[in-house]
Amino acid sequence: MISRDHPRYHSLIQREKITDAWRKGILADSGMIAHGRGEAFDYLLGEETTEPARKAIKAAAAALILAENPVISVNGNTAALVPAEVVELAGEIGGKIEINLFHRTEKRVKLIEEVLREHGASEVLGTGKLMHIDGIMSPRATASPEGIYSADTVLVPLEDGDRTEILRKSGKTVITVDLNPLSRTSRMASISITDNIVRAVPALIDAVRELRDAPREELEGILRKFDNTENLRETIKLLDIRRYNPEIESP
Numbered sequence: 187m188i189s190r191d192h193p194r195y196h197s198l199i200q201r202e203k204i205t206d207a208w209r210k211g212i213l214a215d216s217g218m219i220a221h222g223r224g225e226a227f228d229y230l231l232g233e234e235t236t237e238p239a240r241k242a243i244k245a246a247a248a249a250l251i252l253a254e255n256p257v258i259s260v261n262g263n264t265a266a267l268v269p270a271e272v273v274e275l276a277g278e279i280g281g282k283i284e285i286n287l288f289h290r291t292e293k294r295v296k297l298i299e300e301v302l303r304e305h306g307a308s309e310v311l312g313t314g315k316l317m318h319i320d321g322i323m324s325p326r327a328t329a330s331p332e333g334i335y336s337a338d339t340v341l342v343p344l345e346d347g348d349r350t351e352i353l354r355k356s357g358k359t360v361i362t363v364d365l366n367p368l369s370r371t372s373r374m375a376s377i378s379i380t381d382n383i384v385r386a387v388p389a390l391i392d393a394v395r396e397l398r399d400a401p402r403e404e405l406e407g408i409l410r411k412f413d414n415t416e417n418l419r420e421t422i423k424l425l426d427i428r429r430y431n432p433e434i435e436s437p
């Protein structure tokens with residue numbers, strides 16, 4: 187039992203969810219390593235939603251509302267940390283949920299499907315036969331025919347760079363959540379939200395609710411104004427290695 191007074195309470199709760207999910211077989215082994223890398227970036231960014239992340243969340247909400255066929259991709263880490271929030275967001279945007287794994291095994295797909303259904307998902311794609319996007323015969327190019335394959339906009343949290351590139355090349359709007367602003371995924375995406383998924387998805391739900399009734403031109407204007415490269419540049423400026431120990435001189 188982790189005490190709420192512990193200074194690292196939120197971080198410890200996430201670790202507990204991640205290790206639980208690993209024990210149950212939901213998380214890939216390297217999901218723990220990925221979480222550790224994310225944690226390090228989160229630490230350097232102050233463990234809060236930064237101003238550039240807020241802008242990216244607003245742009246992502248506009249893109250999801252404007253989308254005709256939005257799909258949320260779920261992997262092991264997402265299922266471990268925000269299963270209920272993913273189901274809620276899909277409901278808000280009228281979107282589909284697809285399990286799409288880097289380290290795919292039928293057992294993990296089944297376990298993640300169970301988690302999503304326990305949290306209220308009525309339809310979960312990616313559990314059956316997959317197709318190859320644009321005929322690219324790479325395991326990174328697979329997608330469900332009714333889901334990511336035919337989507338115009340995809341939210342792909344904690345994604346691999348190759349896959350993000352394939353999705354972009356196929357003409358889709360790609361939204362990622364990735365705490366590493368230097369990653370290829372962050373650079374390749376149409377909109378990168380550099381924030382912890384545990385904060386980003388709830389903030390995205392709020393932003394969708396706020397913007398849902400906005401005129402189409404306003405939503406298109408938000409998207410036009412958003413510049414992913416500039417947003418990442420602003421985020422990188424915020425990375426501060428002295429954040430928790432300001433008396434240490436930076437080099």
Ligand code: PTJ
Binds near residue numbers: 218288383
């Ligand atoms: O469940 P699978 O089989 O699909 O595998 C999922 C992982 C995450 C293991 C796989 O996609 C992978 O290896 O990803 P990478 O290449 O390690 O990238 C994960 C990215 O997510 C890294 O840049 C991390 O900084 C970032 N990250 C980790 N935890 C979080 C995060 N970003 C946002 N929120 C987090 N909680």
